[in-house]
Amino acid sequence: MTDDRPADHPDLADFGRTVDKLRKINAALMKRVERSMDQQANAFSLFQTAISQEAQIKLRTDELNHALSKLAHTNVELSAARDAAERANSFKTRFFTAAGHDLLQPLHAARLTLSELMEAQDKPDNRRLAQNISNALTTIEELLTSILDISKLEAGVFVPNFQTVALGGIFEHLAGSLEPVTRRKRLDFRWRPTRLGVRSDPLMLRRMLQNLLANAAHYTESGGLLLAARRRGDQVAIEVWDTGPGIASQERQHIFEEFQRGSASRHSGGTGFGLGLAIVRRMSEALGHELTLESRVGRGSRFSITAPYAAPTTKTEPNGAPLRSERADLVAKPLIVIDNDLGVLEAMQALLSRWGADVRLARDLDDVAEILSDPAFAPAIILADYHLDSGVLGIEAVKRIRHKTGCDVPAILITADRTEVAARAAIDFKCELLHKPIRPAELRALMQHLLA
Template identity: 60%
Template sequence: MDRLFDHHAPPATPKDLQRRIEKLEKINAALVQRVERSMDQQANAYSLFQTAITLEGQVRLRTEELTNALARLERTNDELLAARDASERANRFKTRFFTAVGHDLLQPLHAARLSASALAEAGQDGRHRVVAERIEHALTTIEELLKSILDISKLEAGVITPTLRPVALDDLFASLVVDIEPQAKAKNLTLRWRRSGLGVVSDPLMLRRILQNLLANAVQYTEKGGVLLLARRRGDTVRIEIWDTGAGIGEADRDKIFEEFQRGAAVDRPAIGGFGLGLSIVQRMAEALGHPLDLCSRPGHGTRFSVSTPRSPTFVASGPKAPAAFVSSALGLAGTKVAVIDNDAAVLEAMQTLLERWSCEVLPARGLAGILGAAATNGPDIILADYHLDDGANGLDVVRALRSRAGTAIPAIVITADRTAPVADAARALGCELLLKPVKPAELRALILHMLAQSSPTR
């Protein structure tokens, strides 16, 4: 290029000019490309800037929306927590209410049953006895319904916590048969059980309630034949079975019968009573215990319910005792001194009337001080004590005091409407028998005879 402007240089040839032009074109093209790239970069930067601004606005909008959503969610959570707390309070109140009402209802029911039994035994003609038996039947129906309502309310509230321990099945079966046998005899049914020597791990009160409901259900739906209770070992489990020769359960009814207020196809038969709560309670208690429940049935032939429970590996089979052998007449109770402690005046009077019908000498009292005064010079042969007494005292306090004064372990029966495990454990630890209100007079009489016979073999 210098030669183009150098006047002393020889003139450039066309080739030189062509080369220089091409060189300038290349330089120009490079400069143009650089400028274009710079402009593209600036355009891209501007575009990115605009995009960033747009995204920032969107992020701010989404952040506001998310903040509002979180605030609404927090308010909803607070409302749900408040609703849950209210529901839990309502459940606790309902449970306390049913427990209190149940106890208050069981008290007069207990007194009514004792009075009805005394009336039946005192009846001089058949009409009075029939009336007394009808009263007894009505009281039994009320008792079963009340127990079912209490069981369902506690299960729904989740306040029943199983207390697992070894349970001797032979003792449990024999006791259950004593309870159910009157119903079976009234329908001319055979009620049998097989001794197995097996033990299981379960909650004794809940397991008893399950089997009691299943046995009562079997007797209720069986018109001829009988009911069989047995246990079979299956490896590490024990399957408890209840067989009946009833009408059976069709496929369509096998799921419905475990629902409340369902009684299957036999619902139209007027002889069937109750409200269809028994099997619902059975299923819920079995689930709470983790005991699988099974049903096998052939319409027209019969039904088998089974409950599978863990086998107790350390269980030692009990002796050949059988509570069914306790049943006896009132003979042998004449002159027996019985201390009766109950803070309910109606119950105390009804119990006194019944025991006097059995020719017993009754020492009644409504608390510890009263019975210590009554028994100061005339110690009892046996003690019947309500568990819950006034001023925070309980029947076990009375048992301890009377035994301490006598210097001997006087036989004692604790009678209560409290069905909780701690009460049963405390009574068992003190060597007392436990009866739940409302007490069946025949069961009470049989147990008194049995305990007196054990404490004094020569009696």
């Protein structure tokens, strides 16, 4: 039997529409499946990328931890090396300080004894030999002092203590110290009175000017020296002039280096180790003061230190120039000398007695008390070593003498201690300060100045 329904029968049309609908649904499902597979592929790709990045992050983290561990180990080594260097510097400073004190002490006694020996010589040949010995002692003293200063600068011991510094008092002190040298060489030393003040460290500034003046006096054979200060706006220029051999232009940069001396000074027969100006340069850098030099060969030099201006808190009464020390007589002047070194006491007694003074000797505070128990003895000047035995300081002896006598007896501290502590103690207790080994002419000039 055959189906004789026409092609456009309703059932066939529905069937065709159903087939088309199923095809569309199938196509939609296929697209969704394809999108889902694409998403899964992307997710898998991202997953693989994440795993790869995690591995790289772990690798970089391990490398960073290794680097940090290595850096920490290096820091420990550097810290240990720094501590070792600081200990070495501290040891070197203590060694130089102790060795310098021990070496300067016998030099001090030798210089005092030699001075007495020179005065006792009548024959020119003997006096010449004694003078040669004195020159050798001076050379050793200058070298030791310079080495001590250089070692302290390298170790950072010199730490500036900035304050207002009146230049008048410093100029007067420096003039009194230099006068015996310039008088012996017949140089005309002048210093200009000043009421100017600067912002600086008084001890370091005085040391710098002392080195410049000593250097000028050392190399100047004729003419003279000048110490002056000029205000330039908010700065003060402190100048040291001399009529020495001068410094050639090609040598001016090197003259401030250690162990450097100008050819003109060498040709003139000057001696020295070229450390004085190096110390001045290092101290000027530590203070932030400008250091300049102008010089003409055969005519002389001018060294200048520029520091900030500061109005002095106290008025100074500078004497003026040229310097002429008062010749106060030392004959029969009662003096008390305090030192724990018996050799120094004997040398001081011989020297001061030759000058005509009435000398009493003390090694400690008990000896001082015994001397002061004599009501007829009233010291005109005290000469005291800074360090006595058992940690006792000469300052204590000065205080007791002044308290006992009821007046501020002039006192001179004589010490091989070149620290700021000793220098400030002298300032605080109104004492003059001389460093061992002292020059007898300088000691006598200072004593005459105090008595006058």
